Amino acid sequence: MEDNVDVIMENVTTLLSFRDKHATRLGGILGGLTASVYGLWAVFVFPGFCKVPWRLRVPFLPSSKAQVQNVMKLLEDRKGRLVDLGSGDGRLADLSGFSNVTVFLAPGLVTRILEKKLKDELPDDARIIVCRFPFTHWPATCSEGSGLDQVWAYDIQTIKKQLPKSK
Structure with a gap:
């Protein structure tokens, strides 16, 4: 005997809700990490490129x-x-x-x-x-x-x- 559509959708929804919690956490962590790296780049590297002619753009190499x-x-x-x-x-x-x-x-x-x-x-x-x-x-x-x-x-x-x- 086959299950009706309501039973199938209930099972699918239950499975997806468990997966979504982990996916949401992972997505949040990756999004936060991406935003942090971009923020550091924007603060420390990008200002050095703003007023330098394109042909002279070189990476920031700090002195030790x-x-x-x-x-x-x-x-x-x-x-x-x-x-x-x-x-x-x-x-x-x-x-x-x-x-x-x-x-x-x-x-x-x-x-x-x-x-x-x-x-x-x-x-x-x-x-x-x-x-x-x-x-x-x-x-x-x-x-x-x-x-x-x-x-x-x-x-x-x-x-x-x-x-x-x-x-």
């Missing part, structure tokens, strides 16, 4: 404490103004008034154009500290640390002596 300490060691006892390249929106101003420069740029952004600008505009007593990605065309004066925390120092006076005049 060890890397900052290495930079400070290489800047010890130095006087003069400091500019940090890699913390802005990609625009470069005149660098002639700075004696100390820190550079934390992705390898694709450290170009010969930037090297030429630094060499041509910085005074002879200037020092450039490069984090994580060294200038490949310049000989480093000294370095501090190792691995991802390594930083390199380039003294402009040494660079100008060792490399030919910029074109």
